[in-house]
Amino acid sequence: MDSKILQEVSCIRADGEVVATSERIIRETALTVLVDGRHFATAMILGALEKEFVIGHLYIQGRIRHAGDISSIEIEDQTVRVKLRPGLEQRALPAALTSGLKVRHEDVRRCVQAILTSPIFEETGAVHCAGLFREGRESVCIAEDLGRHNALDKVIGAGLLKDVDFADVVATSTGRQPAEMILKCLSAGIPIIATKGVPTSLGVELAEKAGITLVGMVKRNSMVVYSHSWRIL
Amino acid sequence: MDSKILQEVSCIRADGEVVATSERIIRETALTVLVDGRHFATAMILGALEKEFVIGHLYIQGRIRHAGDISSIEIEDQTVRVKLRPGLEQRALPAALTSGLKVRHEDVRRCVQAILTSPIFEETGAVHCAGLFREGRESVCIAEDLGRHNALDKVIGAGLLKDVDFADVVATSTGRQPAEMILKCLSAGIPIIATKGVPTSLGVELAEKAGITLVGMVKRNSMVVYSHSWRIL
Known part of the structure; x- marks a missing residue:
């Protein structure tokens, strides 16, 4: 059974004798991300949590400061169309983190x-x-x-x-x-x-x-x- | 002992008690490749077989047809300077392989x-x-x-x-x-x-x-x- 994440493929299993069989393998998807109509990235990903991937990636790349900087995000087939709030400036990388978090x-x-x-x-x-x-x-x-x-x-x-x-x-x-x-x-x-x-x-x-x-x-x-x-x- | 491939780092081992120790980990190197004076790629690699890496990468990318297309290749610190034979054209990707190789x-x-x-x-x-x-x-x-x-x-x-x-x-x-x-x-x-x-x-x-x-x-x-x-x- 196929799913969004797994795909069934035909294959040959060779272990002394050769047997035609099938197997479920990871479905690799080419996701194209357009930001304000321009090509931003094409990523080979596992097709789940696409929206989270795009938002996280834009953030890591310094394009947004928080989710509210995104006016709209639409996913259709393997294309994601993102519109950003106008006038956003590139976010700079912090010099170093000073969080006092301690964890057992x-x-x-x-x-x-x-x-x-x-x-x-x-x-x-x-x-x-x-x-x-x-x-x-x-x-x-x-x-x-x-x-x-x-x-x-x-x-x-x-x-x-x-x-x-x-x-x-x-x-x-x-x-x-x-x-x-x-x-x-x-x-x-x-x-x-x-x-x-x-x-x-x-x-x-x-x-x-x-x-x-x-x-x-x-x-x-x-x-x-x-x-x-x-x-x- | 440090090597070109491994580097000793100080660390803390926590397993019930906490012990200051050291460990050898993989040395990651940023290798910059210049082709005919222009930036071609910066790759994070393990610092061994750098020359082979660069030649293989240029070939895969269709920039050369064989090793003879490279006039010179110099590696200094983390920079590789490649000179190509003049007049090379981009190599096209084969449509499909037809090799008759069979292997047990x-x-x-x-x-x-x-x-x-x-x-x-x-x-x-x-x-x-x-x-x-x-x-x-x-x-x-x-x-x-x-x-x-x-x-x-x-x-x-x-x-x-x-x-x-x-x-x-x-x-x-x-x-x-x-x-x-x-x-x-x-x-x-x-x-x-x-x-x-x-x-x-x-x-x-x-x-x-x-x-x-x-x-x-x-x-x-x-x-x-x-x-x-x-x-x-």
């Missing part, structure tokens, strides 16, 4: 655990997840996508639609954290990001400079805090 | 197995690998990078430097195969790509149209062939 390490663990139970991941083994949690407790949004980057954009977009104060949230992600993921947190103003994966050297360097708490290797009984560990109690 | 499924399995034994992956759990194998047997190059895309560019660049006929090679990769990975194989003329991961729907669709044999879920005793299965014996 048990809560960090629970936030990471909460994104590791995706049924789509279970079936296909082929998506990344991201999550956003107020003060490391209350879930704002959990999203799946082909890549870590898109999934994080989606939950940030959901946070904007719910008017969440990003200074109070913990973001979680599956997989590696290179510098670009940390840059998204800096742009959004998210002070803590935790992942079951590991960061890269530039990821750690940027988190240190940006005042972001970067937590990696989150497992059942341990985690590694790479920067600003005072936020983890 | 045991060989496909061995080629995938060969890229899963990276010591850097073992230590950090944070790299992707790609490999290129003549007729599914002789290894041309195995490369690691932060992402699947860069790793594939690197082995394709190595293939060009060794003057390999891509119609005779099997490429292997760790992780998912979205449309963009298949597009790289089409551009290079590689008829078979095999991965331990799974493809996306657009990946399968493109492989079918492009005449490329796409093999996923390669395990010890089984594999799934999504397109042009006649090439797998």
